[in-house]
Amino acid sequence: MARTIKKLSCQDCIYKLHCFHKLTSEELDLIDSNRVELTYRKGEIICKQGSFASNILHVSEGFSKIYIEHNDKNLILKVVSSKDLIGLPSIFNNNVFHYSVGALTDISVCSINTSIIVNLIRENSSFAENIIAEINKNMVQYFDRFISLTQKQSHGRIADAILHLSNDVFFSQEFEMPITRKDLAELTGMSTENVIRILKELNNDRILSIDNKKIKILSPELLHKLSEFG
Amino acid sequence: MARTIKKLSCQDCIYKLHCFHKLTSEELDLIDSNRVELTYRKGEIICKQGSFASNILHVSEGFSKIYIEHNDKNLILKVVSSKDLIGLPSIFNNNVFHYSVGALTDISVCSINTSIIVNLIRENSSFAENIIAEINKNMVQYFDRFISLTQKQSHGRIADAILHLSNDVFFSQEFEMPITRKDLAELTGMSTENVIRILKELNNDRILSIDNKKIKILSPELLHKLSEFG
DNA sequence: CGCGAGCTTGACGTTGTTCAACTAGAGTGG
């Protein structure tokens, strides 16, 4: 499950991670020498909600999901992209993971000790700024999800989920989902059966073209309308 | 609506605001001399979602609500207590309010220019830490609300709303709500009528004692059970 | 005294869940 061969350097990832931009090359080297590269297989759990958050993670390859567990039911907050850091909400806040993270595909993960990040926050105020910016960006993203799941009916929620995948994860109108119908259900807060029924409708109405996991957005306009008023 | 007579000093509020603890007295004076005290009447809007967030606010007296507007329907994120700062999610993040804030009662508000806070974050890393801690604390609180509104049925959601008021706002098992049934509906993501029906049930089942706006928690155990499994 | 806002109640309709059954494909072992 875990290997410690380093294939990448932090310089390779810097363009993905906005909050690393303001680090000096010495600071980046500090991170580089205090991280491990791990690989996980599809289905494995990377962080367990409630466990000690001694590391901040970055998924450099593959896809994963951030989800909250509650009474055997999960709520997926987001599908993680390579622009995301995992574990920021735990900083200065109990040092416990407030969500779980699971691998949707085989993935490569960089694990950086939280204390390193904390020291950089203390010593480099521009980095602290960027961390705050990052946390706040996520906060607002979660606000949108909050609205989606509490104020919209199923069609709107599915539209939001598809748009999230298209805009934040795959950066394309056409993609192959690494997630199951059940995951889609946990992303939209509804039952698997209902997800299937609504995907079928969207397919019939030629808003999406769906072939199992392959999704193509045929009518972005209608999809946005569904998201807005659904 | 707004008066600029200063009745308080920041020293009076410091015990309420955890993230001010690490400020030196000079820094506190800096805030003190760069803030205005305002009063708002019940029903007035303090921040409008989407407007420029040039100030961070602190409600020193009275009650207010933070809510997200979407298509003429509101979702109340929380009822603000004197321990809360308003506007943190806007820092380093568009400088736009991502939610609206409304006065539930007549209130007194301190308004501090965001640039002052930003400078302090840059210059005092302990303060930056505390700001991050504060933002993250809110994030986790919102996670709980997220679970409440998406995974629980009405009884559980009402239980959560009552517990929020009791634990985070009034710090008592018995309180007089400053909010209407409609507000309760917007706090729980359900219809006003349903709120009323469920409050009545909880009253009949002797879990709560409800006399119009006066609420007394009779059985905290059952209320927690509802919150957990409702 | 009358008006309006907030509150309450009952009847009814809709949305979405649950349950049960069935299908398809992938992996396993004889």
Place this chain on the structure above:
DNA sequence: CCACTCTAGTTGAACAACGTCAAGCTCGCG
């Protein structure tokens, strides 16, 4: 190579939870 099993996906029918609508109530205020 063929059962067997397991998981994911799909479908239909019954049901429950909740929202909507319409009406009436209460109380504070002008």
